[in-house]
Amino acid sequence: MKWERNRGILNNVLESVGLTPMIRLNKVVNQGGPEILVKMEFTNPSGSLKDRVVYRIVDEAEKQGLLKPGMILMEGTTGNTGIATCMVGAVKGYHVIIVMPEGMSEERKKTIQAYGAELILTPGAETDVDLVLEEVARQKAKFGDQVFEIGQFVRPENADSHYLNTGPEIWEQTSGQVDVFIMCQGTGGTVTGTARYLREKNPDIKILVSEPKESPILAEGKIGQHKVQGIADGLIPEILDLELIDGIIQIASDEALHMARKLARQEGIFCGISSGCNVAAAIKAAQLFPRARQIVTMVNDNGLRYLSTELCGPPQQRQGLEREYAISSEDQARLKARDFLIIE
Template identity: 50%
Template sequence: SQYTNQNNVVAHYLTTGPEIWEQTEGKVDAFLVTQGTGGTISGVGKYLRERNPKILLYAGEPSEAPMLARRKWGSHRIEGIGDGFVPRNLDASLLNGVFLVTSEEAIEMGKKLAREEGLFCGISSGANVVGAIKLAKRHPELKVIVTLINDTGQRYFSTPLCSVEKHIEIPEREHPFDDYTIAELDKYQSGWEIIE
C-alpha cells in the first residue's frame, strides 16, 4: 500500500528533498504540500529539517474534510487527498501546521495556473499553490516558500477542472477514525497552526 510503504517516504527523502535544497541553495523557509499518502511531506520534511531545523512544514487538506485540523471528514472534490485517516507514512511529528483549501479554491487555482501560467496541472496542485499563498499572507516574514505542482492536468479531463461536473450523492454518515489516527492526532494536533 502506498500509505504504508516506506519506500514512498525514502524516495522523497533521496530525490525530492535534495532537489529542493539544491534549487533553492538551502534558502527554504517553509515547505508545504497537500497530504495524501504522507510520503512527500515526510520524506522532504525529514531531509530539509536535517539541514535546517527551523524550516516550517505544513500539510494540506480539504476544508470540507479537515481531519488533521478538526477531526472531521466530509466529501470534497480534491482527488488524492483528504482520505479521512492518518496514513502510516505521515510523520506527524514533523508538522508545524495544516493548511485548509476548499475544493472550489483548488479547482479555480488549477484553471488559473493553466490559463495564466501555462501550467496544466491537477486539482491538488492547485490546492498546493492556494496553500502557499495563504501561508505567505499569514507569515510575510517567510521569504522562500516551496510547494509542488505534482501532477498533470491530463488526468483531470473528466473533472470540474475541465468543466465536467459529476454529481455523486454521498450520504451523510459518521466517519469513525481508526485507533492509529486518533493516537497521532492526540499526540500532535494541539501544536499545529491552522492556516485557512
C-alpha cells in the same frame, strides 16, 4: 544530484524519474511577498510524483528478493500510484492489478488500462479508500504469495524516495533559501520524507500540510466528501510523521479548482486539483510568513488526468458514498498528541 543525466541516452523510461524542474510563479501570486516556487512533478514519465515512490519500492523489493519474475504487482490507489505501478510493471514485465474507487476520473481508469493492467473498481471515491484496502486484502488472499503489494500507505520506502531525492533536489535548486515547504497529504510519504531532509538542513524551516476544508482530518479529526482527487483519503497513514508538521492550511475544494484553472490560464501550468490546493495554500502561507525567502510546493500531476471532471467542465456531484465516516481510535490518539497551527 546528477542533473546532467538528460544530456545523454537513458536505458529505459525509469531512468528519467526525478530531477524535476522548479518554476517560479509570477502572476497568480501577490507581488512583493516571498517567492513561491513549484516543483513540476508531472514531468515524471507517468505524469506524477508517484513515479518516485513506486520505482523505489519495486527496486528495493527486487534487491531484497521480495519481488521475483512472474509475480503480480498489486496496489490500492485513488489513481496516481496505480498509474505509476502500471508504468513500472510494464518496463519490468510484471502483471499489474490495480484496485481503485469507481468515483475517480475516467482518465485515470483509461490510463491504467492503456498500460495493460487489470483494473478492479470499488464503491465510492477519495474518502472510501478503506473499501479499496479491503478489496486488496481479498485479492491477496486469492493469489497468495504470487502477489507483491506496493503498499504506499505503509512502506517506509515511500518516504525514503523523497528523503533521498525530492528533498535534496529542492535544497539544491533553491540554494538552501527555502523557508517554508507545503504539501497536501495523501499517503504522507512526500511530506514525511521531504520534510525530514529539509529539517536536517534547516531546523527552522516551516512544514505545512494543505487539506480540503470539507475533510479536515488533520485539523479537526473529521472526514468528509470533497473534490480534490488523490488526497484526504479518510485515514492517517502509518508513514505520515505528524511530529514534522507545524501547521495545517485548509483549502475548500472550489478554491483548489479555481487555483488550478488560474495556473493553466495565467502561468501556463495545466495541473490537477491537488496542485491547485497546494498553490492556494502557499499563497496563504506567504501572508502568514511575509519574511520567508522562498516557499516551495508541488505540482503533483497533470491536468490531462481531469478532463472529465469539474476542473474542465460544469460542477459535478461528489462521488462519495452516503455513509458515516469516522477516524479510528488510533488516529484520534495520534492527533491528540499534536497541537497544529490551523490556517483557514
